[in-house]
Amino acid sequence: MNPSKPRLLTALVALAFASPIVHAAAPASGKVGDWTVVDAIAWRDSAGTHVVLSDKPFDRSAIASDRTMDSSDVMSHQMDPLDAHTYEVRLDAEGAVDGTSLSMPGGSSFSFSSDMAGGLKLSKNDANHVAGSFAYDIADVRFDVPVVTGELPRPGKLLPKDGGEPGKVFNAQIAAIAKGDFDALIKLSPPEHRDSIAASAKKDGGKMEMMAAQAFTPSKATITSGSIDGDKAWLDFDGVQGGEAMKGLAIVERKDGAWYVRNIEVRQAK
Numbered sequence: 650m651n652p653s654k655p656r657l658l659t660a661l662v663a664l665a666f667a668s669p670i671v672h673a674a675a676p677a678s679g680k681v682g683d684w685t686v687v688d689a690i691a692w693r694d695s696a697g698t699h700v701v702l703s704d705k706p707f708d709r710s711a712i713a714s715d716r717t718m719d720s721s722d723v724m725s726h727q728m729d730p731l732d733a734h735t736y737e738v739r740l741d742a743e744g745a746v747d748g749t750s751l752s753m754p755g756g757s758s759f760s761f762s763s764d765m766a767g768g769l770k771l772s773k774n775d776a777n778h779v780a781g782s783f784a785y786d787i788a789d790v791r792f793d794v795p796v797v798t799g800e801l802p803r804p805g806k807l808l809p810k811d812g813g814e815p816g817k818v819f820n821a822q823i824a825a826i827a828k829g830d831f832d833a834l835i836k837l838s839p840p841e842h843r844d845s846i847a848a849s850a851k852k853d854g855g856k857m858e859m860m861a862a863q864a865f866t867p868s869k870a871t872i873t874s875g876s877i878d879g880d881k882a883w884l885d886f887d888g889v890q891g892g893e894a895m896k897g898l899a900i901v902e903r904k905d906g907a908w909y910v911r912n913i914e915v916r917q918a919k
Contacts (some may be wrong), residue, residue: 677702679782679790681736681751686790691779692718692797697747698740698779701791705733710804714883715898715914718797725751726778736790738783744774749788805878814873815882815901818908820870824886827868829859866913867895882905887918894918 677689684704690712695751701723726733737750739814744837746769746812748761767853775795780793812819818837825833831850835843849858875884888895897915901908 652655661773665715676793677791679788681734682775682787686732686743689792689794690722690793691792694719696739696764697742698744698774698796700740700779700792700794702736702792703733703735704729709883713801713803714900716800716803718801723752725808726907727754736788738769738788738790738861740769740774740779744771745819746783748791749785751787794819799831803876803878803883805876805881808875808882808884810872810874812875812882812884813877814883815877815903816872817874819872819882819884819886819899819901819910823867823870826859826862829855831855831859839904839908846902851853864891865899869914870899888915890915 655867664768673789677686678701679876681702681704686702687704688706689700689702690707690709691698695698699720705726706724707726708819711725712718723737724736725748727735732754735750735902736752739747741747745760746757746765749765750759765785768788769781769783771779771781776798777796778794779796782789782791784790808816822823822834822837824830825837831846835846835850838846847915849855852858867886869888870886870888872884872886875882877883882901882903884899884901886897886899888897894917895915896918897913899910899914900912902911903909
């Protein structure tokens with residue numbers, strides 16, 4: 650994910666259920682302070698190679714949603730409901746330690762010392778993989794992880810060009826919000842949210858609530874591609890929001906046999 654891509658989610662379309670953590674745990678172990686390392690991810694960018702270890706499993710399905718891995722994925726991992734601790738070891742182009750970052754609920758810190766160099770032992774550091782150990786100060790960790798350098802493939806299989814059933818639900822919800830149609834929106838929402846949406850519709854005719862939804866939802870959208878993995882689908886689309894051309898991603902999830910839009914993210918088209 651990229652921090653510059655705003656996560657725009659209206660209260661009217663948010664779902665109460667959380668996505669299950671789906672991951673294939675990367676080999677990682679050790680201790681950082683008083684917490685135990687259980688997983689790790691790594692990516693490479695212009696700043697170097699980032700190896701991030703955590704006391705909670707990373708949701709690789711969520712990371713792959715926008716097909717990139719970066720620091721915003723780590724930030725999301727640290728937030729509720731996980732409240733995960735993370736420890737990053739950053740390597741420069743030569744494979745030397747360029748610094749470490751410790752993050753925990755309530756704060757984070759970055760540090761660098763020339764003494765760190767002796768704590769790093771790499772057994773592998775090539776274009777696609779990094780493995781080794783790092784022991785310095787409060788950290789004594791081991792890792793053996795693939796390095797992400799480009800676009801991530803999403804799990805599952807491709808959807809039809811129109812997005813299939815998830816695409817129909819997404820298009821219907823976009824249309825309902827654009828028209829200000831509360832009745833249609835209620836039908837498209839999870840049962841547990843319908844009463845609250847109906848109550849919102851009664852307040853001043855629901856004008857303020859619908860205006861908020863319209864402000865953060867494309868008025869037009871054309872699905873360009875999509876994929877599905879079990880009860881979760883991703884839809885890439887071109888759209889218009891506030892009169893400006895946008896590109897976006899919709900995450901649609903199936904619950905009790907019905908599809909619901911969980912999140913819509915947009916960014917300006919280049």
